Amino acid sequence: MGIPEKIKQIEEEMARTQINKATERHLGLLRAKKAKLQRELEEQTLRATGKASGDDGYAVKKTGDATVVLIGLPSVGKSTILNQITNAKSKTGAYDFTTLTVVPGLMEYRGAKIQILDLPGIIAGAAQGKGLGKRVLSVARAADLVLITLDVFQPGVKPLLFKELREIGIRPDEKPPNIVIEKTSTGGLSVICQVPLTRMKKETVKDILAVYGIHNARVMIREDINDEQLLDVLLGNRHYVSTFAVLNKIDMIDKESLRKVRESLDYYVLPIAAESGINIDEFREQLYQKLQFIRIYMRPKGGETDYKEPLIARAGYTVGDVCDMLHKALRSEFKYAQVWGKSVRFGGQKVSLQHKLLDEDVLTFVTK
Ligand SMILES: Nc1nc2c(ncn2[C@@H]2O[C@H](COP(=O)(O)OP(=O)(O)OP(=O)(O)O)[C@@H](O)[C@H]2O)c(=O)[nH]1
Ligand SMILES: [Mg+2]
Numbered sequence: 001m002g003i004p005e006k007i008k009q010i011e012e013e014m015a016r017t018q019i020n021k022a023t024e025r026h027l028g029l030l031r032a033k034k035a036k037l038q039r040e041l042e043e044q045t046l047r048a049t050g051k052a053s054g055d056d057g058y059a060v061k062k063t064g065d066a067t068v069v070l071i072g073l074p075s076v077g078k079s080t081i082l083n084q085i086t087n088a089k090s091k092t093g094a095y096d097f098t099t100l101t102v103v104p105g106l107m108e109y110r111g112a113k114i115q116i117l118d119l120p121g122i123i124a125g126a127a128q129g130k131g132l133g134k135r136v137l138s139v140a141r142a143a144d145l146v147l148i149t150l151d152v153f154q155p156g157v158k159p160l161l162f163k164e165l166r167e168i169g170i171r172p173d174e175k176p177p178n179i180v181i182e183k184t185s186t187g188g189l190s191v192i193c194q195v196p197l198t199r200m201k202k203e204t205v206k207d208i209l210a211v212y213g214i215h216n217a218r219v220m221i222r223e224d225i226n227d228e229q230l231l232d233v234l235l236g237n238r239h240y241v242s243t244f245a246v247l248n249k250i251d252m253i254d255k256e257s258l259r260k261v262r263e264s265l266d267y268y269v270l271p272i273a274a275e276s277g278i279n280i281d282e283f284r285e286q287l288y289q290k291l292q293f294i295r296i297y298m299r300p301k302g303g304e305t306d307y308k309e310p311l312i313a314r315a316g317y318t319v320g321d322v323c324d325m326l327h328k329a330l331r332s333e334f335k336y337a338q339v340w341g342k343s344v345r346f347g348g349q350k351v352s353l354q355h356k357l358l359d360e361d362v363l364t365f366v367t368k
Contacts, residue, residue, distance in 0.1 A: 003041045010034045028204040028227045032211040035231045058135045060102045062142055064113035065312040066291045069140045071161055072149030074121025077248040079103070080274040081149065082118040085284060090118045097121060102139055109288050111295070112312045117142070124160055127167030137168045141239045144314070145291055146172055148245040150269060152253050155261050158245055171240045177229040178222035183214065191219045199226040208234070244290045245269045246283060251276055294359040296322060299340075305362050313357065320353035322363065333367040 001009075014030050017023050070078040074096035082090050086105025091098055103118040119136050126133040140146050146165070148158055162172050191205050204227060205219065212234045232238045247269040250258055258271060270286055272279040294317065295310035313322060319337045323330040331353070340347040341361035357363065 032208040064115040066144040067115045068145045069117045069143035076151040084274045127164045146243040172243045180220040182218045184216045193221045247271045297362045299364045319355045335366045338364040
């Protein structure tokens, strides 16, 4: 039996199984098996088609300080937005699928260079290959932020877009689950939960680990996870990314209708009209804020601080991350760093690679 048939068999069994307390454990196991098979299938297709090489017009080199990817239904105005906020000229048109490849643009704002990627529209079923499908969605893996682009006349499709993104392994607006799995050579499975698990059973954790061939390990669960989150950790290759939603073409409706549309949504949207430029300055500002840039001023050892051209990093970056941004070899030559600014108690404090930096810190590297 091939992998697709095996998946089908499991799906049929899942459909037959009633959901209740007694079958919970069995269903968890089935989901784990299905996820594992799906992963195998994906790897198989990648090998067969060579798509992993990505030389099909969908491979884009990341440049700048952050990458934003435009995701939305066809004709919502993605290309118009790109053209409005960057130097790019992406074709626009009053028909679906005007854009057929990835079109990059660069937005410079407050000293940060933000790469924006325009894409073909996504339709329901894209993750299964509908429309231009999977490869388009995959580009969002390169994103530091996904820009969910909505049309005033179809404002409620954010959940649909999220569903498509999730199906190809992207986890919009989620954090990596707080689970640590330390494999051991003997001793069986010990599962330690630091918080009570309300969404799955401890036994299911063990069942699922066994499906993945893990029989000896120490597992530390630090948050109330569900089985999907455990699978995410086991499967790896998940991309956790935050999103920002804009509601485009607000010039087409009056104020009162706009108010009603926004009220009907249970998520925040920034209203804009890309074509005529309504609210575009605010849009740039919010995009910049959402990317959580921090500015790091470099000071050579014994020299003057360069306040003119800060290094643009992101919130949560450590001294080690900044090493990687500057030079591949810097990490191995690193002795210690000195920091002046909000992240330290006193100016010139010695810090290690793990030290987290804050906006406007001054940083000096001392190498071996
Ligand atoms: N009224 C109005 N029309 C807009 C606005 N933004 C874009 N449009 C129009 O909407 C149509 C689609 O715009 P595009 O930018 O091509 O949309 P897209 O999302 O890139 O479409 P695909 O590439 O086909 O997925 C075009 O006719 C645009 O002129 C806007 O703010 N207001
Ligand atoms: Mg387009």
